[in-house]
Amino acid sequence: MASPEDLTGAPASLYAARKGVYPKKVDGFFRRLKWAIMAVTLAIYYGTPWIRWDRGPYAPDQAVLVDLAHRRFYMFQIEIWPHEFYYVAGLLIMAGIGLFLVTSAVGRAWCGYACPQTVWTDLFQHVDRLIDGDRNAQLRLANGPWSFEKLWKRGLKYLVYLTVAFWTGGAWIMYFADAPTLTHDFWTGQAAPIAYGTVAVLAATTFVLGGFMREQVCIYMCPWPRIQTAMMDEKSLLVTYKDWRGEPRGSVKKAAAHPGAFGDCVDCNQCVAVCPTGIDIREGPQIGCITCALCIDACDGVMSQIGRPRGLIDYCTLDDAASEKAGGAAQPVRNTLMRPRTLIYLGVWSAIGAAMLFSLGQRTRLDLAVQHERSPLYVQLSDGQIRNTYTLKLRNMEARPRRVAVTVDGLPGAVLWSETGSRGAAGERIDVPLAPDSVTRVKLFVAAPGGGPARQDFTIAARALDGDPGGDAETIQFDQSEAGQ
């Protein structure tokens, strides 16, 4: 740290180069948990587009598909149309509240386990270990001069990076088109240029962010850590070095020579060596820590080797840290997970989820929107009737052709016909055929005896005729002049 006096001299540069991070291999509960989460998340990411889902002949059979060209979003049984975008908004709100929930309970657990940056960095670091060897070998190679070994190892490593990066970008585009077809088109050069562009951009970002920038993204670029600190409180579980138990540090030898003079930490630096962001947790909570708990695994390993109790570094709340420091006991983890704040978040989160599920179950797959022709608002017909004109937008959201009946309600003596029918054949209902999965526009003429009120509310309803009771109705105005002639 430069002192103020240092600054009066001419500093060569205010820029500090990155110190390489070569995390050491570690084993333990949290490391295995991290492997498991990595396996699941990567499997979901790479595998999802290949799941098939039968939706009948008129819709794609990909389980999860963002069909930008036809403006549809398919997710298993659920199909979202653009006007139902509020479901996506609802999901985003749930994701936000879910983040509140997780963060208030276990701090930056998202960062440590599930964040794509963490998952891919972890993957790339594993590639490093496979090719260069563990921490010491990596360090030796990095600091050593260019040799044949260094050359081929670097070459091979970047090749593996690139392959992983390419697959990452390649999996992304599969969500936007039929995966098998797109794969075929991609390799035969027939895919859309945007597909190649997307793969190139995502491969480049994966290569750079996962292969080289790594922890710098988490510490300097990512806004989450700044936001997440605002969601944590004294009761959130954080990775904590129990300095009241560990300090002062001293090796096993020194501790044996001076019993009682030293704490439990043997200053072996294992916690620093395994840290994927290269920080020293013994300096206290800090923004560089993604709470991945690998240091817990490392220190626990050391503690069991030397026969001291585990948990010198542990998940611990600030409140517990204070009470443990004062000699008290920590409260059970259950209490920190189940407290008003987390329960309220959980309640809101599940309420939104339940409401969305309910409305998904209730929503109709036949949607009617009515627009009243404004110019002219009404037309006087030669037999004295008044005619209003409406444009109906009928959305058939099912993947099969349907027929619907359009009727009017609450307008005595009204008859209707459409631009394809004639007034001579006008009646109380018209039938409209709807193509599968499409919007049909119908110009609807409604005529009613004149002399009624100047403005009257009535209902136009569309009902499916194929046994499905689903339908939709909209209340709209019928206008005529009061003065009549």
Place this chain on the structure above:
Amino acid sequence: MVEQKRIDEATGTSTVGHEWDGIEELNTPLPRWWLWTFYLTIVWALGYVILYPAWPMIDDATKGVLGWSSRGQLEQELAADAKRRAPTADAIAATDIVDLPAKPALMQAAVQGGGAAFRVHCVQCHGAGGAGLKKLYPSLTDDDWLWGGDLGSIHYTITNGIRNPDHPGTRTSQMPAFGRDGILDPAQISDVVSFVRTISRQEKASASSARGATLFADNCAVCHGAGGEGGRQVGAPKLTDAIWLYGGGRESLTATINQPRNGVMPRWGERLDPVTIKMLATYVYSLGGGEKVPAAPAAKGQGADGQP
């Protein structure tokens, strides 16, 4: 205020010599890249002046060696647009207007194009959406047509106009000024009004309407039909329905019989191209009152049951 320049110890750079509250400004040279970017913009500007219109003169500007102009660009874009629309326009031109409804896609394109043309050329009189203007211009959205509401008739009306004196094809007729020219006296006109209001069910039959019936048969039936059912060949309105262009009240009817208005419409065949006129006709037809071609000759002017 220029003061003694001095060298700043920390950086070894000279200062510009100004001091504000003890703060001095270093005379750091502009970065190279900045300077080069600046020179490049000058070169760019010179090239621009040579290639494009740039210097304003008294009534013009320098042309630029590329010969570019915004007007020229607009013309290019218009030409490109016309080219883009050519297939549809050609298809409409090649299709007989009465066959258009059988080709929904083409009909839809025609209606849309017609709507655009309508908003430029026709709204001034017939109003946005074709609602017309009471006592001046007929509504095009209802089921009452003076000269016929099928595609062919509408097309003919738009092409040739109404009451264009020097045009042979124009639709023409003239209702006599019964009052002004003294053909009927005020009492007789009042009787005719009573009769007309009776057949349109606005008044009960009376002695006056009975007298009016005779007068109507002698003076009006030749155009408006014996029962007032109208005559489309001469654009004589139907008098038995609820639609009155110039009003159906006693006062309005009296004024009309006294001095008829005989409205006119320009012949668009001389101003618009045939495709635009065809599209206009389909648009007017689509407004809600379009009629199928009547099966029987339209002499009686009673095509009401054929209208969609």
